[in-house]
Amino acid sequence: MDFTLHELACLDAVLSEGSFQAAAQKLHRSHPAIHSAIKHLEERLGLVLLDRTHYRVRLTLAGEAFHRHAQSLLEHAAGLSAVCEQLQRGEETDLRVVVGDLTPTREALGSLKRFFQNWPRTRLHLHFEVIGGPWERLLAEEADLIIHHIDKSDSRFEWVDLMPVEVVPVIAPSLLAGRSPLAMTREMMRAHVQVIIRDSARVPGRDYFLIRDAASWTVADQHTKKGLILEGMGWGHMPLHLVCDELASGALLSLEGQYFRRSRLDIVAARLSGRATGPVASALWAHLSGASD
Missing domain, CATH: 3.40.190.290 (D-Maltodextrin-Binding Protein; domain 2)
Known part of the structure; x- marks a missing residue:
């Protein structure tokens, strides 16, 4: 069955705004363009989606069922669009952080919460490991950053002190x-x-x-x-x-x-030395470095 995201967006806008004219203004389209998009959608589906007999357009029973699923599709499309914009800016969509077992959890999570409030489009993958787990994850490049104690003489690590x-x-x-x-x-x-x-x-x-x-x-x-x-x-x-x-x-x-x-023991934020980092990982490093001042 062939329909477009534009047609779904037109249907959603008519319902949220209450009229074809208001939907046209919201989507920066003409009134006839909105009307034509929904008409074509109904013809391809073989369904009447809108009850046009009232002052304010309403969904038919079939329209309610269709629109409920269409909203989910539109939300996924909006999320995909946001991811594309993020990638175009060079921002990481995901960041992997491992917290070690000796780390004061409240302080570490509080700092991460404050940071990711400013980067809501980057998804945090947070793991908790004990003893050698954090080091192993980082050295295997399965983590972007760890919060744990390290051997500070190990040149493979770059680190900043957080707390004793x-x-x-x-x-x-x-x-x-x-x-x-x-x-x-x-x-x-x-x-x-x-x-x-x-x-x-x-x-x-x-x-x-x-x-x-x-x-x-x-x-x-x-x-x-x-x-x-x-x-x-x-x-x-x-x-x-x-x-x-x-x-x-x-x-x-x-x-x-x-x-x-x-x-x-000194709890540090550590990453691999010489490894290229994206803007979000770099900003997190700067955030944790500032938190240690």
Whole structure:
């Protein structure tokens, strides 16, 4: 069945504006041109779409069903037109960002929200990965940018500092049986299950903070890990921003002392060095660079 987007637009304009004359003004066409387009549409469809017996034109029952589907087609066409304009300007239609597991989520998402409010036509593909996952995605060019910690000496990365994150060893008081957390040696902690994060990289790298030959449970994310530690089902290292309230209330205790230390990591925005970027990716880099000032 042969009809044009112009004919569908004419039908939609007549309905939204209430008359052929008003539709002609909206579409910058003549009254006869609008009338002719809808007449040809009805003839090709073999349907009467408009009830012209009233002061304000109305849809027939067949017209209501047809117009409902036509509106969807017009919306898709408008979206395609917007994409074409975006491509003509050289703007990316999609941007891929990976956020690492130690990143304070609220701050990262808040910054991304503020940025994409000004770039509504670029679709954000946001992924969350742990340990080596963000690096692997970036190096495989499956991400345009990551928000994670990196080896700053690696020349493959270009980076800008965003925020520091401290990682602390924590345990529930029930596991200590009255002993001081400061007195717990690594050998003593072998008797307790260590909760660790499963690396989301396809080729896992090094293990962090792991006591070799000790019993361990593996989980997929920091929030599950925190839940197990709170329940006294194990102990482990956690980002301070996720457990600061529990440490303050005594629901968790820090193992920091002679045998266990906290670590400090810099969360950065990182991209591949020397890789060409489009205007939206460049603007996001500038936005994150400014956020770190």
